[in-house]
Amino acid sequence: MTSAKKSQARRSHGTALLLVDLINPFDYPDAQKLAPRAVRAAEAIARLKRRTQACGYATVYANDNFGHWMSEFSALTDHCRRLPGAAGAIADLLSPEPQDFAILKPRHSAFYGTPLDFLLEELKVQRLIVAGLTADMCVFATAQDAYVRKYELWIPRDCVAAATASYETASLSHMARTMKADTRAARGSRRL
Numbered sequence: 001m002t003s004a005k006k007s008q009a010r011r012s013h014g015t016a017l018l019l020v021d022l023i024n025p026f027d028y029p030d031a032q033k034l035a036p037r038a039v040r041a042a043e044a045i046a047r048l049k050r051r052t053q054a055c056g057y058a059t060v061y062a063n064d065n066f067g068h069w070m071s072e073f074s075a076l077t078d079h080c081r082r083l084p085g086a087a088g089a090i091a092d093l094l095s096p097e098p099q100d101f102a103i104l105k106p107r108h109s110a111f112y113g114t115p116l117d118f119l120l121e122e123l124k125v126q127r128l129i130v131a132g133l134t135a136d137m138c139v140f141a142t143a144q145d146a147y148v149r150k151y152e153l154w155i156p157r158d159c160v161a162a163a164t165a166s167y168e169t170a171s172l173s174h175m176a177r178t179m180k181a182d183t184r185a186a187r188g189s190r191r192l
């Protein structure tokens with residue numbers, strides 16, 4: 001671990017911002033329906049990330065590897081930055097910074113088959129702010145796994161996206177009810 005990352009680990013203050021599947025080529029079914037909603041969420045996430053950084057919270061990117069087992073996160077970021085549309089816009093807006101952490105995930109949940117548990121333990125995290133794509137799939141699966149591990153959850157409604165507004169609403173409602181997740185929007189919230 002670099003000295004910058006050791007310093008970040010000491011400064012996590014018990015909370016981490018977990019960004020799910022934001023570095024994304026948008027080359028799958030429903031991607032065009034998701035894209036404008038994803039860009040709006042990414043803009044809100046960028047504002048939230050600045051606020052969480054000011055608080056000293058760690059940022060962890062948990063990203064799908066899109067079946068490329070020989071890839072690594074910086075290569076995926078570089079690839080997406082060169083793509084037109086939502087892929088490039090979001091990668092430019094939310095490219096990881098040197099102090100950020102990144103893991104590649106093989107399935108929906110950021111916990112499944114990844115070192116996320118160990119990283120969060122090292123950072124002494126008890127509360128996760130979960131943001132990203134998509135609210136009804138990977139964000140949902142990650143939040144469920146976080147809840148069973150007893151993390152306190154904040155899933156800001158303006159910082160997630162799904163292919164439709166109804167998918168977002170249903171997913172957020174279910175996470176609030178079954179996982180006791182706070183789903184208040186980040187914009188205008190003083191909660192950090």
